Amino acid sequence: MVLPAAPFAPQPTGLERLLAEVINPGLCVACGACLGLCPHLIFLDGQVAAPDPCGLTSGRCWDLCPVAQRGGPGAAQGPIGPVLGAWQGRATARDLEGRAQYGGVVSELLALALEQALVQEAVVTAAGPRGAPQGLRVSGRSGVLGAAGSIYAGGGALGELNRALAEDACHPLAVVGLPCQIQALGAMRAHPDYPQTLERIHLVIGLFCTMNLPWRGVRDLLARHGVQAPLSRADFPPPPAGIFQVWSGGAYHELPLDQVRAISYPGCAGCADLTSEGADLSVGACEGKPGWNTILARTHAGAGLLELAAGKGLLELEPAQPASLEHLNQAAIAKRKRAAAWSEERRHG
Amino acid sequence: MADVSKLIPGQKVLLQGNEAIARGALEAGVALAAAYPGNPSSEILQTLADSAHSAGIYVEWSTNEKVALESAAAASYAGLRGMASMKQNGVNVAQDFICNLTISGTQGGIVLVTCDDPSGVSSTNEEDARFIARVACLPLLEPATPAECLSMMKLAFELSEQIGNLVVLRGLARLSHTRAGVVPGPLPESKRRPRWDPSQRWFTIPVVPRHQAMLDKLAKAGEIMGAAGVNYYDGPQRPELLVVASGSSRLYADEARRMLEAGERVGILHLGATWPLDQELILEHLARADKILFAEEVDPHLEGGVKSIYAQHVRELGIKDFFGQDTGHKPPVGELSPSRVAAALADILGLPWQEVDPAYQEKAQVAQALVAPRQVGFCPGCPHRASYWSMKQVLAADGREGIVSGDIGCYTLGVLPTGYQRVNAVHCMGSGPGIASGLGKLRDQGFGQPVISVVGDSTFFHAALPALVNARWNNSDYVLVVLDNSATAMTGFQPHPGTGATAMGQAGTVVDVEQVCAGLGLPYAVVDPYDLEATQEALYDALQIGGGLRVLIFRRLCALVQNKQGGHPWSISVDPELCRGEDCGCHRFCTRVFRCPGLVFDEATGKATVDEVVCVGCGVCAQICPAGAIKARPKEATA
Ligand SMILES: Cc1cc2nc3c(=O)[nH]c(=O)nc-3n(C[C@H](O)[C@H](O)[C@H](O)COP(=O)(O)OP(=O)(O)OC[C@H]3O[C@@H](n4cnc5c(N)ncnc54)[C@H](O)[C@@H]3O)c2cc1C
Ligand code: SF4
Ligand code: SF4
Ligand code: SF4
Numbered sequence: 001m002v003l004p005a006a007p008f009a010p011q012p013t014g015l016e017r018l019l020a021e022v023i024n025p026g027l028c029v030a031c032g033a034c035l036g037l038c039p040h041l042i043f044l045d046g047q048v049a050a051p052d053p054c055g056l057t058s059g060r061c062w063d064l065c066p067v068a069q070r071g072g073p074g075a076a077q078g079p080i081g082p083v084l085g086a087w088q089g090r091a092t093a094r095d096l097e098g099r100a101q102y103g104g105v106v107s108e109l110l111a112l113a114l115e116q117a118l119v120q121e122a123v124v125t126a127a128g129p130r131g132a133p134q135g136l137r138v139s140g141r142s143g144v145l146g147a148a149g150s151i152y153a154g155g156g157a158l159g160e161l162n163r164a165l166a167e168d169a170c171h172p173l174a175v176v177g178l179p180c181q182i183q184a185l186g187a188m189r190a191h192p193d194y195p196q197t198l199e200r201i202h203l204v205i206g207l208f209c210t211m212n213l214p215w216r217g218v219r220d221l222l223a224r225h226g227v228q229a230p231l232s233r234a235d236f237p238p239p240p241a242g243i244f245q246v247w248s249g250g251a252y253h254e255l256p257l258d259q260v261r262a263i264s265y266p267g268c269a270g271c272a273d274l275t276s277e278g279a280d281l282s283v284g285a286c287e288g289k290p291g292w293n294t295i296l297a298r299t300h301a302g303a304g305l306l307e308l309a310a311g312k313g314l315l316e317l318e319p320a321q322p323a324s325l326e327h328l329n330q331a332a333i334a335k336r337k338r339a340a341a342w343s344e345e346r347r348h349g
Numbered sequence: 350m351a352d353v354s355k356l357i358p359g360q361k362v363l364l365q366g367n368e369a370i371a372r373g374a375l376e377a378g379v380a381l382a383a384a385y386p387g388n389p390s391s392e393i394l395q396t397l398a399d400s401a402h403s404a405g406i407y408v409e410w411s412t413n414e415k416v417a418l419e420s421a422a423a424a425s426y427a428g429l430r431g432m433a434s435m436k437q438n439g440v441n442v443a444q445d446f447i448c449n450l451t452i453s454g455t456q457g458g459i460v461l462v463t464c465d466d467p468s469g470v471s472s473t474n475e476e477d478a479r480f481i482a483r484v485a486c487l488p489l490l491e492p493a494t495p496a497e498c499l500s501m502m503k504l505a506f507e508l509s510e511q512i513g514n515l516v517v518l519r520g521l522a523r524l525s526h527t528r529a530g531v532v533p534g535p536l537p538e539s540k541r542r543p544r545w546d547p548s549q550r551w552f553t554i555p556v557v558p559r560h561q562a563m564l565d566k567l568a569k570a571g572e573i574m575g576a577a578g579v580n581y582y583d584g585p586q587r588p589e590l591l592v593v594a595s596g597s598s599r600l601y602a603d604e605a606r607r608m609l610e611a612g613e614r615v616g617i618l619h620l621g622a623t624w625p626l627d628q629e630l631i632l633e634h635l636a637r638a639d640k641i642l643f644a645e646e647v648d649p650h651l652e653g654g655v656k657s658i659y660a661q662h663v664r665e666l667g668i669k670d671f672f673g674q675d676t677g678h679k680p681p682v683g684e685l686s687p688s689r690v691a692a693a694l695a696d697i698l699g700l701p702w703q704e705v706d707p708a709y710q711e712k713a714q715v716a717q718a719l720v721a722p723r724q725v726g727f728c729p730g731c732p733h734r735a736s737y738w739s740m741k742q743v744l745a746a747d748g749r750e751g752i753v754s755g756d757i758g759c760y761t762l763g764v765l766p767t768g769y770q771r772v773n774a775v776h777c778m779g780s781g782p783g784i785a786s787g788l789g790k791l792r793d794q795g796f797g798q799p800v801i802s803v804v805g806d807s808t809f810f811h812a813a814l815p816a817l818v819n820a821r822w823n824n825s826d827y828v829l830v831v832l833d834n835s836a837t838a839m840t841g842f843q844p845h846p847g848t849g850a851t852a853m854g855q856a857g858t859v860v861d862v863e864q865v866c867a868g869l870g871l872p873y874a875v876v877d878p879y880d881l882e883a884t885q886e887a888l889y890d891a892l893q894i895g896g897g898l899r900v901l902i903f904r905r906l907c908a909l910v911q912n913k914q915g916g917h918p919w920s921i922s923v924d925p926e927l928c929r930g931e932d933c934g935c936h937r938f939c940t941r942v943f944r945c946p947g948l949v950f951d952e953a954t955g956k957a958t959v960d961e962v963v964c965v966g967c968g969v970c971a972q973i974c975p976a977g978a979i980k981a982r983p984k985e986a987t988a
């Protein structure tokens with residue numbers, strides 16, 4: 001006799017599942033989407049922890065986690081997602097020199113959006129008191145400048161966004177984030193129990209990203225190389241350099257790339273997005289043009305802000321070089337393949 | 350406590366066992382009394398302290414039990430009478446001194462009072478401290494009533510002076526806190542002048558002849574106690590069953606015999622002097638009964654002793670049946686009670702016995718279901734709750750499976766849910782830093798877990814210092830957290846070196862935890878555990894440093910002391926509009942996880958509320974609410 005199928009029993013979501021699927025297996029990439037929602041998930045010195053059980057069997061933390069939500073339908077738009085315009089550019093302002101990671105486009109656009117009151121606050125990532133990156137809300141140019149430059153470690157900045165959204169306020173917000181964070185933003189906007197995200201997030205700037213590192217691992221690696229954290233600057237020069245460059249207290253050091261890769265988040269291996277496909281604007285390095293950025297305008301809001309900045313002479317813009325775009329495409333495809341292989345391996349392993 | 354020196358001789362009064370011990374000591378002319386607080390013994394010294402000025406004696410809370418007994422010995426060597434009182438655990442602390450003092454001998458009368466705690470109601474163990482009498486060959490007295498507490502204290506001092514050795518008096522928790530009629534005697538009319546004759550030297554060598562002298566003293570003590578009338582028989586000429594009992598168990602046996610109406614069949618040999626055992630008396634009574642039951646708490650001290658006497662005389666005495674721990678008629682653990690003794694009597698005599706009427710039992714069960722379950726927990730506003738909260742958060746965030754080595758005090762409750770079960774081990778006073786010290790030296794062999802040792806401020810001085818010096822010396826890697834609530838709260842707020850107050854109420858010198866740390870070369874910082882964020886930052890950073898012992902002093906007055914000193918500053922309320930209740934985003938975080946009893950979850954509204962009767966207004970919970978729903982407003986503003 002064939003028994004009828006068991007009635008549909010929804011699998012529990014919430015913290016228990018997040019712990020089981022993401023945090024305990026070491027797959028968390030510290031995006032922060034689960035932070036700041038409730039007191040059960042905490043973030044200290046670059047690491048997410050859950051000191052106590054939450055007791056609910058459904059909840060937003062799991063729903064929003066980009067690692068937990070992987071494996072859905074792949075993006076339909078090609079390897080670098082939707083693109084209205086592809087540019088290369090840099091900020092013209094002097095105050096960004098030496099602070100911005102490359103061309104300072106991200107910082108300049110944020111500052112402009114705040115100045116124009118398109119948004120009132122921006123959630124960025126900046127070094128905290130121990131050197132670990134953390135989310136920070138800024139509301140003007142000086143705040144934006146304070147967060148300029150890339151910190152190659154997970155900072156959980158979306159937790160700060162969650163805290164902002166929990167406040168009794170309605171002003172518009174901007175967010176800068178890595179691809180995992182932009183994916184989480186998508187889940188936040190789509191979540192039925194989280195209407196404020198749709199209403200209040202008016203600008204999303206995404207960064208390009210191949211992998212990220214856990215802060216504590218970075219600190220230990222630096223210590224092994226005799227480098228004192230925090231760093232004043234860090235960079236991955238384009239291949240075939242094979243090094244991680246760090247500046248600390250005025251001194252420059254090079255760490256072997258394989259050692260850095262070895263400590264990268266295991267969870268990054270399953271990420272299929274190189275260029276923050278869900279952002280209004282995505283910004284990364286510009287191949288062959290040090291001090292410049294590659295900029296992908298993806299939405300009309302993003303393209304409009306870019307146009308405004310160029311019109312005011314705040315940005316120097318050129319159309320992106322086809323060759324460099326092609327390289328970007330190749331890199332994006334490679335990242336997708338890696339992620340697909342990883343997912344496959346996890347499904348079967 | 351009351352000034353018992355003011356009692357009128359001959360006029361019967363109600364006294365607690367512990368007060369009667371104090372009065373007995375005064376009547377015996379004690380000149381110096383010292384103790385370390387520990388339930389159930391604490392009231393003895395407090396009573397003496399409160400009587401000290403009118404009695405013209407010196408009374409002190411010492412840093413630990415060993416020091417207390419050493420001070421008492423000093424009085425003895427100066428020709429005065431001295432005493433030290435302690436709980437059973439304290440005897441272990443003092444043991445090293447005891448085992449040498451008994452060989453060197455004493456001059457003025459000196460008495461050690463141990464108050465044992467069968468069932469460990471307020472202790473970490475239920476050790477039977479009578480072992481010390483055997484180990485150190487000391488005379489042992491076991492009173493059963495407050496009146497006997499008084500009279501036996503006087504006997505103990507006399508005996509000590511006659512044999513030149515320490516005498517032990519063993520009380521029990523029930524006796525310590527039982528009140529009964531006592532007729533005080535007169536206080537001594539004159540005082541001795543303290544003087545240590547410089548030609549007198551007290552030491553333990555040559556060991557063998559002095560060991561022999563110690564045994565001779567014990568034998569002499571046996572004779573004196575035998576003549577003192579503290580052992581007696583009560584019952585029929587030839588009882589069917591002889592109960593050999595000491596301490597409170599004598600009363601239990603008597604009550605059991607009455608409950609079973611077995612007065613014709615059961616005799617009780619009351620032993621007030623239980624070491625050395627009165628062999629002659631015991632043989633006399635063994636000869637008259639064929640069945641013998643032992644009633645005593647906790648160890649089979651009488652059982653072993655009497656059986657060994659029997660073994661030497663088995664030919665004259667013939668076959669006897671012994672009942673006790675070996676036969677399951679006396680529980681090997683836990684307190685004795687009249688009904689437990691009655692059950693044994695009934696079993697041996699073949700009598701029916703029902704502890705409680707089944708109808709009553711049934712109703713009791715119904716009633717029990719109506720009583721809300723209560724967990725042992727920290728008081729509302731207790732700084733230890735906040736401290737363990739921070740430790741829990743930080744150790745989780747640290748993520749390296751940190752271990753907390755606990756110690757003795759209110760904060761021992763860190764092993765329970767009220768302390769988030771954050772404590773991994775608790776043993777005795779000072780063992781926390783010792784264990785931590787060992788863990789901190791396993792780094793080279795791959796032990797990567799961070800280690801925190803928690804000690805209270807009183808424990809810090811009692812027994813933690815040698816372990817800290819050890820850790821400093823050997824560069825052990827751990828964080829010492831001193832939970833400084835400026836009180837010996839668990840035992841009743843006695844002063845300690847860090848408070849600078851003394852037992853007799855005069856100002857002593859404050860021994861400052863910071864200065865001690867500085868003197869040991871230990872890096873330290875002081876934080877307020879009520880400030881959760883600052884505490885957590887400091888603790889996290891301290892855990893990361895590594896390399897050696899470092900100290901964090903979590904300083905915040907015990908909530909109960911604060912209540913007496915003007916109370917806490919905040920008036921707490923929950924804003925139901927903001928409270929997230931059971932929703933995702935909180936799920937009863939304050940009442941389910943933080944769990945201060947001042948907060949309750951209102952099932953009807955699905956929101957948390959403050960129990961205004963219980964909440965003291967410390968303001969800590971306002972820091973853990975994710976919604977800012979717990980509002981702390983200054984009390985004056987709302988008054
Ligand atoms: C972990 C990481 C990996 C990256 N990998 C690549 C890559 O493979 N290829 C590539 O082309 N570009 C990569 N980038 C992006 C690149 O480093 C620059 O951020 C980007 O080109 C923008 O440059 P900018 O001069 O406009 O930035 P800036 O004007 O200096 O602004 C930088 C912004 O980045 C944000 N930020 C800094 N650290 C973090 C962080 N840890 N998490 C989230 N946001 C952060 C700050 O909030 C700031 O607003 C990566 C960035 C990060 C943080
Ligand atoms: S309260 Fe909600 S967000 Fe927080 S742990 Fe529970 S399910 Fe996750
Ligand atoms: S990846 Fe992001 S959402 Fe997922 S557990 Fe880590 S911090 Fe939370
Ligand atoms: S922690 Fe705050 S929001 Fe949660 S139940 Fe308690 S009062 Fe309400």
Ligand code: SF4
Nearest residue numbers: 945947964965968970
């Ligand atoms: S303020 Fe909060 S934590 Fe303090 S006693 Fe009241 S309910 Fe408890």
